[in-house]
Amino acid sequence: MALAIFALNDTLIDGNCASLWAQCMADMAWVDGESYLAREHELMDLYLRDALALEDYLKFSLSSLVGRTAEEVAFVVEPFVEDVIEPLFHSDAIRCLANHRATGDRILLISASAHFLVSAIAARLGISDVLAIDLEERHGSYSGHTEGELPYREGKLTRLQAWLEEHTETLDGASFYSASHNDLALLSQVSRPHVVNPDASLQEHAKQAKWPILSWR
Template structure:
């Protein structure tokens, strides 16, 4: 048995769940849709260019849920996943996940999105083990801050190594699938890196390294 690790946004789904959730918060009336999405898009452009300080994005994205309970957010996220996310799940991703399961591999999603989003989306795909960015909870409500190392760039490796130690696992024979240049540190660490619908920088890196390049729909 080996690990099959998947990024989430633009890898398992044809979109970015954090941005789609930002749109949902606008529909809920928690933020001004126009100004909030303008700032969201500026930050996501920095992400795509590999220039984002993830702490900045998370402070922005979590501010609207500050003071709300995890139970309230979970109640709202579940129907949102069904309505917005399920139609953009890549069928090719589901096929590859099923193959890994048939081979006896352990499936893990590791994402630079908030854990409450990652868990709900992964569950819809049938995956129950995830690592995401953990929002801070104090006195039963979200504070708007995060806790622990953020699962972004090298932080994905840090959190994954902690998880491996806790689970008694290792990276021998592990695969990792991602679309983003931001995941190059982890792609270079596993035995079987795979790139999915890669951005321009990652595509060049993959071609030079001879990594498999997938076009998922």
Template sequence: MALAIFDLDETLIHGDCATLWSQQMGRLGWVDTEPFMKRNNELMAAYSKGELAMDVFMAFSLEPLAGRTPEEVAHLVGPWVEDVIEPIIFSEGCKAIAEHRKAGDRILVISASGTHLVKPIAERLGIDEVLGIELEVKNGVYTGQTTGTLTYREGKITRLLEWLDEQEENLEGASFYSDSRNDLPLLLKVDHPHAVNPDPVLREHAEKAGWPIHLWK
């Protein structure tokens, strides 16, 4: 059984779930929308350039969750996934997932977004296994902090290797689909890298390396 790994944001969905959730928190009244989104967009611009310090972004984006229970947040994330995320799921991504599943591959989503968003989105895609940034919970509420290794850049490899050990699996014959230069470390680690709607840096690398380039719309 080979592993088929998918990034989430701008790979399986046409957007960034953390940014879309930030907008939702504004609608919920959890944040002052204009200054919050200004800072969000500044940090995401750094991400696009491969310059983001992910711990800084997570501390910023999770602060509105501090003191809220996972159940409260999940209750609000569910309808948001249905209303906001489902319409922007790439149909070609669903087809790729189905093809891998038909081939008997094991499907995994690995994302640099928080698991409070990644897990319910993956569930809508029929995917149960997820690696994302874990949120710290103390005394039954979110602290606004993360825990463990962040699934970002080389951190995706660290977390994946830990998961492979736990699952008694390996990367032999594995595929990985991503849009971002930030995922080059993991793309270089698998047997079958795939560039999906790649950013300029990833596109250039994929063209030189002869990797498949998918333009999903």
């Protein structure tokens, strides 16, 4: 049995769960729809082009949750995952997960998105092991801040190493599937790196490294 690690955005799903959640909040009137979505789109575009730090995107996006309880958010996240996210699961991703389960591999989902989103999506996929961005709560409500190391770039590897120690696991024979060049640090550490629908930077690196390049639809 080995570890099968999966990124989420543009890997298991066709899209980015944070941006899709922003649209959901606009639909529920939790945010000023037009102006909020315009700003979210602008910041996400900058982030994806490496022109904005993840922390700066989070400062904006998490401000919309200040004062809301985890229970309040969870109540609307479940139908959001069912109605919006589930239709975006790549069929090839579902087959890949099934193949790893058939061989007895342990599956871990790791993402630089908010834990309340990632864990709800993971539950829909039958995945119990999740690493994501942990959100701070104060006086029973979200504060708009994060807690601990962000699972982003080298931080994703740091969080994974801590998880491995906690669960007495290793990267021996491990696989990792990702679409983003931000995951190069982790892709370089596993025995079986796989790039899925890669961005341009990751695709070029994968070609040079002779990593498998998968097209999931």
